[in-house]
């Protein structure tokens with residue numbers, strides 16, 4: 001039989017920064033998170049050569065499979081779930097401990113693809129992904145990737161409107177739930193905060209799967225510093241769990257304290273939207289950052305490079321904490337409104353002199369989006385084009401094949 005007719009789609013989703021509550025959120029505590037203005041882009045293109053291909057240039061992964069081989073993994077009428085995951089692992093020759101960057105990304109793609117299309121005919125297609133986010137550095141690259149995969153594959157399967165048709169709340173919920181499954185493969189035991197921010201964008205409070213968007217938030221400026229120390233969220237989440245299991249009476253109060261830090265921070269942010277912002281508001285935000293950084297060290301997710309970020313910025317009077325899973329990756333630094341731009345520049349230089357990447361970011365970008373090839377940055381289209389996206393010439397906005 002012929003492959004189903006697919007629509008091409010071009011989608012993107014933002015990365016995120018967690019202000020407070022990373023790790024604690026996995027154990028049912030509050031987290032405050034914001035979307036970033038750096039995004040992951042995905043182009044899905046229908047093909048007719050009987051293969052499914054994935055191009056992931058950020059992680060140097062370029063793979064193709066024959067549909068006939070994949071079909072053998074599907075068992076008629078069976079619900080697709082962890083059994084499928086196991087069959088895919090076997091198919092890819094993976095053992096449990098052998099989930100590196102490329103394998104996790106590939107497994108996530110194949111899992112969502114097979115789950116969405118497995119009950120009918122598997123379509124021939126090619127997916128190319130490019131991200132402006134550092135991979136595995138605490139800025140939710142895994143969630144942005146999973147959200148893009150879910151959105152594009154749901155579009156292609158016809159489960160949500162495409163191309164370039166408005167997505168309603170139920171469409172976003174469907175994207176988010178599939179992205180969460182992707183995060184389960186990559187994180188092991190995700191809280192869901194990252195895929196939720198990737199789907200809806202903005203700033204939000206997340207508690208046990210419930211999302212409360214913070215509609216009024218003060219404009220805060222932050223520096224992001226990538227120590228470039230590699231780490232895996234899955235390993236760090238497991239490390240925290242082991243420590244909690246080993247010392248429950250010590251670690252449970254630590255999680256409760258982080259929860260209180262997040263709630264106090266949320267209160268201060270709300271106050272800052274209601275009354276004139278004062279230095280005292282910023283002093284409190286800075287103290288909360290310092291407190292949480294120590295608590296994260298107690299949880300065992302610090303790193304000397306992150307301590308260095310804190311020390312270097314504090315020498316300029318600025319306060320930092322790790323963000324995301326820690327163990328390396330990124331830190332955030334709060335900038336006060338009165339902080340002189342010369343101070344910011346010299347702080348950034350000091351951080352770069354340590355070998356770190358450092359940039360100021362604007363927060364609260366939009367969630368998952370569909371794009372016409374005319375509406376995305378030339379250089380991103382250029383990269384996706386390299387991996388088989390048709391050049392945008394006389395073709396119209398609509399990408400229906």
Ligand SMILES: Nc1ncnc2c1ncn2[C@@H]1O[C@H](COP(=O)(O)OP(=O)(O)O)[C@@H](O)[C@H]1O
Pocket residue numbers: 040056057058059100101102103104105106129130131134135136137138139140141142143145186187231232233234324325
């Ligand atoms: N642009 C991308 N292309 C392919 N895979 C990606 C991309 N971004 C993230 N991933 C997947 O997500 C994993 C990193 O996830 P994780 O350890 O949670 O770190 P992060 O803090 O960036 O979310 C990578 O190992 C890879 O499997």
Ligand SMILES: C[C@@](O)(CCOP(=O)(O)O)CC(=O)O
Pocket residue numbers: 021022023024025026137138139140141142187189190191192193194233237323324325326
């Ligand atoms: C540590 C955690 O709270 C956030 C992880 O974020 P990231 O993958 O490091 O960007 C885990 C989670 O919430 O699933």
Ligand SMILES: [Mg+2]
Pocket residue numbers: 140141142143187194233
């Ligand atoms: Mg992640």
